[in-house]
Amino acid sequence: MNQGFIPTSEAVYRLIQEFNKLPSIGPKSAQRLTYYLLRAPEEQAKLLAEAILQLKQKTMLCSVCLNVADSDPCLICRRDDRDRSKICVVEQPQDILALEHTRIYNGLYHVLHGAISPTEGVGANDVRIRELMNRLQGGSVNEVILGTNPNLEGEQTAMYLQRLISPLGIRVTRLARGLPFGTELEYADDVTLTRAIEGRQEF
Ligand SMILES: [Zn+2]
Numbered sequence: 001m002n003q004g005f006i007p008t009s010e011a012v013y014r015l016i017q018e019f020n021k022l023p024s025i026g027p028k029s030a031q032r033l034t035y036y037l038l039r040a041p042e043e044q045a046k047l048l049a050e051a052i053l054q055l056k057q058k059t060m061l062c063s064v065c066l067n068v069a070d071s072d073p074c075l076i077c078r079r080d081d082r083d084r085s086k087i088c089v090v091e092q093p094q095d096i097l098a099l100e101h102t103r104i105y106n107g108l109y110h111v112l113h114g115a116i117s118p119t120e121g122v123g124a125n126d127v128r129i130r131e132l133m134n135r136l137q138g139g140s141v142n143e144v145i146l147g148t149n150p151n152l153e154g155e156q157t158a159m160y161l162q163r164l165i166s167p168l169g170i171r172v173t174r175l176a177r178g179l180p181f182g183t184e185l186e187y188a189d190d191v192t193l194t195r196a197i198e199g200r201q202e203f
Contacts, residue, residue, distance in 0.1 A: 012038065064135070066111040066128050068093040076100075076109060083107045088145040088175065089132060089161065091115050091154065095147060095185040102194045107145070110135065115153035116160055122153075124160060132161075136168060145200055147175040149184050162203050174203035 012034055019030035037045050061067070062074035069075065076082060076096075086107025090096060096109050114127040135141065144165050148154035162172050175196050179188055188196070 065109045066113065066131060067096055067109060081106075084140055085142045086145060087132070087135065087141055087143075088147045090147045090185065091149055091157070092186070098186045098188060098193060099147065099197070102190050102197065104194050104197050107143075112148070112157065115148055115157040117153040117156070127157070129161070129164070133164065136165065136170060141170060143171040143173060145173050145175050145197075146203055147185060150179045150181050151183070158203065172203045173200040175200050 015034045015037070016027075016030045019025050019033050020027055022030075025033070037048070058070060059068050060070075060072055062069045062072055062077055064073045064077040067074050067076065071078075083106045087110050088099065088105060088107055089110045089112060090099070091112050091114060093111055096111065099105055099109075110128075110132045112127040112129065112132070114122055116122055116124055116127060136144070144161070146158040146161055148157045148161075158174055165172050179185070179192060179196050185193070
């Protein structure tokens with residue numbers, strides 16, 4: 001909070017503090033959002049509050065792909081027009097959103113909920129690799145597309161998975177070729193992502 005800030009309203013102060021905890025929102029933006037809502041119609045503030053609550057109360061993880069969903073299995077896992085022989089492995093649920101937006105990929109997904117990072121103490125058991133290996137046991141999957149981020153952690157995770165999956169006789173491809181190193185999938189534009197999916201290579 002800015003030095004010299006005198007909270008004349010506890011409610012205003014509290015909301016500024018809550019906004020300030022969010023990523024990429026600094027103290028100035030937190031204040032701007034709070035005063036914006038203060039002036040906005042009560043209905044708008046109510047809708048925002050309800051949306052935040054529902055986010056926590058009405059969502060769950062799909063027990064198959066571990067994506068965030070309103071139902072289990074999720075809509076993607078349930079659809080019978082998806083190609084069940086392909087699984088694209090991503091780090092976070094928001095990566096699925098980015099890939100689905102391109103409309104070029106028609107297979108299934110698997111969310112790791114992180115990436116292996118020895119420097120930060122994140123090992124293979126800290127991400128959802130065991131669940132992925134269980135899914136590969138059935139024999140119906142013939143390609144795993146590694147869609148981890150093209151940065152150090154993503155590459156390490158991809159290499160680890162490649163060593164684990166290749167001996168099963170399943171084709172392993174890497175999505176991120178063509179994506180600039182150091183970027184994150186969720187921020188890649190549609191054209192770059194589409195090229196990355198179409199141009200995926202053996203890994
Ligand atoms: Zn699912």
